[in-house]
Amino acid sequence: MSHEHWSKFWEQGYITTFGSSLKNNYSGSLKSFWQEQFSLLADGSRILDVATGNGAIAVLAADYSLELRKGFSVYGADASTISAGVTESNSPARSAVQFLSETPCEELPFEDDYFALVTSQYGVEYSNLERSAKEIYRILKPGGSFQAVIHHADSNLLKSSRSELEIYRYVLDTAQVYPVLKKYIEHYQGKADQLRQVGAQLNHGINSLRQQFGTMPLAREVQADISALARKIKTGDSKTLFIEIDSRAAELVAARSRLQDMVAAAVSDPAQFEGIFRAAGFEGVTMSELNNEQGLIGWLLGAKVPSKRDDQ
Ligand SMILES: C[S@@+](CC[C@H](N)C(=O)[O-])C[C@H]1O[C@@H](n2cnc3c(N)ncnc32)[C@H](O)[C@@H]1O
Incomplete structure (x- = not known):
């Protein structure tokens, strides 16, 4: 392993x-x-x-x-x-x-x-x-x-870990927020209708995250992080931003694996x-x-x- x-x-x-x-x-x-x-x-x-x-x-x-x-x-x-x-x-x-x-x-x-x-x-x-x-x-x-x-x-730690796993599942698998954010950056300089479409997908992902898990600190952290990354589109170059997004997604994947280990243990x-x-x-x-x-x-x-x- x-x-x-x-x-x-x-x-x-x-x-x-x-x-x-x-x-x-x-x-x-x-x-x-x-x-x-x-x-x-x-x-x-x-x-x-x-x-x-x-x-x-x-x-x-x-x-x-x-x-x-x-x-x-x-x-x-x-x-x-x-x-x-x-x-x-x-x-x-x-x-x-x-x-x-x-x-x-x-x-x-x-x-x-x-x-x-x-x-x-x-x-x-x-x-x-x-x-x-x-x-x-x-x-x-x-x-x-x-x-x-x-x-x-049955400890509180395990209860909150199981809820946090739901957040990771939503962000990484269901809404695939990080790949959608990258698609948004790709379309940023392109056709307005495509940008609008991907933007709507991104907003939907973030809004659902807020609706489903809004009060949980991890959900707030992820929302804040995605908004901060999205704001960099106007100033940063897309290559650097892609690297940053990939590394953030990898951090979330690793954190999820640690939680999965904990819940299984x-x-x-x-x-x-x-x-x-x-x-x-x-x-x-x-x-x-x-x-x-x-x-x-x-x-x-x-x-x-x-x-x-x-x-x-
Ligand atoms: C929750 S952390 C606890 C670390 C430390 N004891 C503490 O309280 O801060 C679990 C640790 O178990 C280690 N681990 C997982 N499987 C292991 C194994 N088969 N043998 C030894 N360590 C293992 C992980 O690498 C990780 O460092």
Whole structure:
């Protein structure tokens, strides 16, 4: 599976998957939850954050270790390309993390019994679970633990993601707003009747977007962006404008792919999820709903490797 749409996101320098709306890493009770997990570890422990993105949880672990002189070795791995250009403040912690790009959770390049803790924040559920559960089990030490925050199908985040997918479908597939805008530019210097026809098609697309999804921030952003591009027709040259329109359409396609991944990854049946981890050998597997200041934000999965493995 290509992870290009994620690499493109991380390239923009965000520290978490929430982009500009969470510029300084996870905070509040979510940060406290992770710090509690780190506090259970012996000094010098090894920690791996899988599907780390630009390393949010790995950086929290390294920061905790530096502050409390715990001497942890922290790793962060992701199937996409992790970006070095993160502009958040915590750079000493970031440089303490060993990052591995193009490293999916199904195939982790570590020896058996290597880590005391493996973490995942909105990550492992994107992978092939049967394979990654076995792989995480293999690289954890006996007595080691896997802790994950998993997307919940009924969270507000998932509800709004499903609505946003409707907007992307409308703009990219139904109204095909970007190709119509390009057609409008092509006809701009041409025959008035053709221009009128394409202009009407463009207006219809934008008006329907407003009528159907008007109150949603994403719909407003797209409308504003299309209007701004259309205004450039009078001043800009069409070649540059075409490049700009194509790149904007590509951004929307990538954003849609990320949302599609999220919706497909979200969990509605915790029993099935727990079963996969039990089958991989984990014990004490629990999944509970996680709420914070924003309401329901996910599932909390905890799982332990027995202190004496069956296969030993
Ligand atoms: C929603 S983001 C979460 C990133 C980060 N944990 C955070 O909270 O900011 C999901 C991440 O999972 C990664 N991913 C998807 N499939 C994966 C796989 N099979 N193995 C490892 N990472 C994967 C994506 O590249 C993306 O970076």
